[in-house]
Amino acid sequence: MVAGPLPAPSGPGKDRLRLWVRLLRASRSIEAELRERLRREFNTTLPRFDVMAALYRAPEGMLMSDLSRFLLVSNGNVTGIVDRLVSEGLVTRARRNGDRRTSMVRLTEEGSKAFAVIAAAHESWIGELLGNVSEDEARRLTGMLDSFRSNWEGRE
Amino acid sequence: MVAGPLPAPSGPGKDRLRLWVRLLRASRSIEAELRERLRREFNTTLPRFDVMAALYRAPEGMLMSDLSRFLLVSNGNVTGIVDRLVSEGLVTRARRNGDRRTSMVRLTEEGSKAFAVIAAAHESWIGELLGNVSEDEARRLTGMLDSFRSNWEGRE
DNA sequence: TTATGAAACTTCAAGCTTGAAATAATTCAC
DNA sequence: GTGAATTATTTCAAGCTTGAAGTTTCATAA
Numbered sequence: 146m147v148a149g150p151l152p153a154p155s156g157p158g159k160d161r162l163r164l165w166v167r168l169l170r171a172s173r174s175i176e177a178e179l180r181e182r183l184r185r186e187f188n189t190t191l192p193r194f195d196v197m198a199a200l201y202r203a204p205e206g207m208l209m210s211d212l213s214r215f216l217l218v219s220n221g222n223v224t225g226i227v228d229r230l231v232s233e234g235l236v237t238r239a240r241r242n243g244d245r246r247t248s249m250v251r252l253t254e255e256g257s258k259a260f261a262v263i264a265a266a267h268e269s270w271i272g273e274l275l276g277n278v279s280e281d282e283a284r285r286l287t288g289m290l291d292s293f294r295s296n297w298e299g300r301e
Numbered sequence: 302m303v304a305g306p307l308p309a310p311s312g313p314g315k316d317r318l319r320l321w322v323r324l325l326r327a328s329r330s331i332e333a334e335l336r337e338r339l340r341r342e343f344n345t346t347l348p349r350f351d352v353m354a355a356l357y358r359a360p361e362g363m364l365m366s367d368l369s370r371f372l373l374v375s376n377g378n379v380t381g382i383v384d385r386l387v388s389e390g391l392v393t394r395a396r397r398n399g400d401r402r403t404s405m406v407r408l409t410e411e412g413s414k415a416f417a418v419i420a421a422a423h424e425s426w427i428g429e430l431l432g433n434v435s436e437d438e439a440r441r442l443t444g445m446l447d448s449f450r451s452n453w454e455g456r457e
Numbered sequence: 458t459t460a461t462g463a464a465a466c467t468t469c470a471a472g473c474t475t476g477a478a479a480t481a482a483t484t485c486a487c
Numbered sequence: 488g489t490g491a492a493t494t495a496t497t498t499c500a501a502g503c504t505t506g507a508a509g510t511t512t513c514a515t516a517a
Binding site: 346347348374381385401402 | 502
């Protein structure tokens with residue numbers, strides 16, 4: 146490559162690279178805004194919200210490793226976040242009789258109530274922040290991302 | 302088993318919420334894979350790569366605040382990453398005569414060479430990881446994300 | 458001039474994140 | 488049953504990230 150300083154990227158593969166850059170910028174922008182609002186309005190964080198959201202969908206509870214797999218983060222990471230949620234009284238770790246290596250993590254009553262409030266705000270924020278994406282576009286994009294996902298999960 | 306535990310979310314606004322969840326999962330999956338490969342193959346990190354990529358496009362250099370704005374991260378964050386890159390000899394901070402508050406950050410010769418190698422691998426990884434997105438789909442998705450971006454930047 | 462305000466950075470504490478190593482409990486092969 | 492893998496989790500050091508507070512330098516204007 147002998148080139149001028151800023152050749153507009155082109156050539157095979159550049160379309161996907163460009164897509165990746167856009168995808169990353171979009172999700173970082175939205176994430177930053179959500180993080181900021183969660184902090185300002187509810188004094189919480191995105192990782193805590195993510196854990197609570199996962200647990201809210203699973204009233205019977207989740208193992209640490211379930212959480213880690215579902216949220217796509219490391220085991221050690223979940224330990225720390227759950228520790229903080231426990232110390233805030235939003236979550237419990239219940240030792241199981243069957244397998245004493247594991248513990249079921251569940252939202253407390255308080256955690257569940259708190260989450261419901263935050264989730265409602267969160268949903269309306271998303272509606273606002275993605276307001277310029279039409280419902281139709283949203284569905285088409287979602288479809289593309291779904292097929293990306295199934296291909297991704299089936300790869301080695 | 303009365304209520305199904307996981308009613309599929311529906312109703313107004315749910316399409317955008319679903320889109321956001323898919324978007325976040327896709328970018329996190331890809332990011333995790335890139336991070337892993339950068340570490341394994343080049344013993345570096347995504348934040349360092351991002352800074353170097355920005356500097357590579359700007360041979361004349363960038364201010365710390367330019368980097369922070371461009372990468373969508375905080376000022377203090379950039380300080381730390383640049384510190385590490387400097388100590389690795391990949392980047393320099395040059396004090397300017399005009400305004401002594403600022404310094405121009407540039408890739409060193411070594412940094413530039415190193416980046417070129419990593420960037421080539423990075424591009425081929427993206428080609429591989431997004432291989433199931435057709436070129437056509439990639440362009441359409443990019444178009445949607447572009448219009449999202451211009452709306453985003455124009456919001457108050 | 459000089460103060461006062463803004464701008465560019467750095468520092469800091471707290472929290473998030475990872476990968477690797479350590480613990481503890483279970484399962485499996487024999 | 489015993490010992491060797493395997494699985495679930497925690498701990499740890501290093502690095503990333505933020506928002507807030509602090510420093511230095513510059514710009515403005517009275």
